[in-house]
Amino acid sequence: MEKINITEKLRTFDKFWQSKLIGEYNGRPLKIIKLKGDFEWHHHKDEDEMLLVLKGQMTIEFQEDTLVLGEGDLFIIPCNTPHKLVAPQEVNILMIEPKTTLNTENHLSRRPVRPEEPM
Structure with missing residues (x-):
């Protein structure tokens, strides 16, 4: 068991649109992401996507x-x-979101996003 401080984790990177894996919950990855600008139109064929805004407005x-x-x-x-x-x-x-979720599975992305190794 280990406490995760999300604020501290967010301070460790500056790149936008790159997810960082901070843990797992019942086999589902927990990711933090910094967003700025816009991401292309896309959908996820078989998975729902859950977003919780920690800071800012989108x-x-x-x-x-x-x-x-x-x-x-x-x-x-x-x-x-x-x-x-x-x-x-x-x-x-x-x-x-499930491990199998691709961020832009419906087409090739101009901004591919892949989760990294755990922080």
Whole structure:
């Protein structure tokens, strides 16, 4: 058993859109990510995606709607739902998704994102 200080972990890297694995919960990776700018339209064919905003404010664009998330907001994007993440300023999030989830499985990404080894 080990305590994880997410604030400390976030201080250890500066790269945006690169997830960092900080642990596992019932076989699902716990990742922290710094976002800034926008990520391309994509969807996850078979997996939901859970986002918890730790710091900042972001927008999730959907085909016919837009959702603004701020600090403390949690949202689950249902599988097979096209979406685009937008963060005009730096945003820190915690993400839980299955190990098999590819960030842009529906096409080749201009910004591939792959989780790294545990921190």
